[in-house]
Amino acid sequence: MTKEMFTLKSSDGFLFVVDEAVVHQSVTLSPMVQDCAGREYPINNVTGKILNLVVEYCKNHVVVDGGDSSSSSSSGDALKKWDDEFITQMDLSTVYDLIMAANYLIIKGLFDLACQRVADEIAACKDHEEIRATLGIVSDYTAEEEAEVLKENEWAFD
């Protein structure tokens, strides 16, 4: 059986040729398998840089998910390790983009992975100042509002 190849086109014009197994990991893209073989499928919401990462993720996950499950536990561990390295090497801005892309393409594993990376960053912070610094958030609280929140929290968390 010849493998069908599909061409995905990022919003900035980069082309990625992938096989069916990769496409199937995206709930959004799966239906195109019937329609678009041989044609370019534009993905207008995702840049080449991010789509590249998405494709890389999917390619790695094809091997384990689709194939035979021999030595599944060791390959599962290896995959997890790969996932961890994959997601931690990026800066947060890229992770946010990846979250949006995985959200749009509906790739649950990637979406969860990226969200958890951000959650881990938050969890690693000691206090809200550090969270702000790490995530690059500027507080929109006035001094009064902040005091109010502090008061509110005291009874909410008791």
Add this chain to the structure above:
Amino acid sequence: YCEVRIDLAKEMALGKKRIVAQKSNLKQRRGVEEGGLGIELELVQYKRGFGRKRVLISETRDSVFTSPVGTISSKKLCDKTLGTGGQSRELEDLPLDILVKIICGVEHEDLKQLFHVSKTIREATLIAKQSHFAYSTPRKTLIFQLGRYGLDKPFDLGEDKIEAPAAPLQKRYRRINRNEDNSGVSVALFN
């Protein structure tokens, strides 16, 4: 810069509307549609070191990425392009339901800190708290000692200073059978 401001004002209104709409519909797809449009438009400035503040995006822009609190920090206006930022996306640019999802991945003890970060984060934390943390047990040290007497020891409130902040109170007191004779039980088991 004038143009930018006007557009931002327009988008702020848009942004606000969008966020309200999203509150009632937390499905990911909805966030996707809006999010999708935002990404597309962001690309133009994706290169590193892109210094231009002027952005061509505004007209077609129709997303939630404009934080409703964008104007409060004027620094944001200058350094980044409308909402998403010329070079980088901010956490607060993400749709609310995605923020909630992210916050669901943190531990209970971090929730309190998240309230203080910003209004947007607080909102998302509240939702996460109600929908997720109210029904999940925080990761804490084990209070019970199983197997000692074959029964759970009732937990001593005096010793347990660590309390889960958001877990619903579930006090379970087991009957202490220490003084009872359990030999009857063992006979039944091993006969």
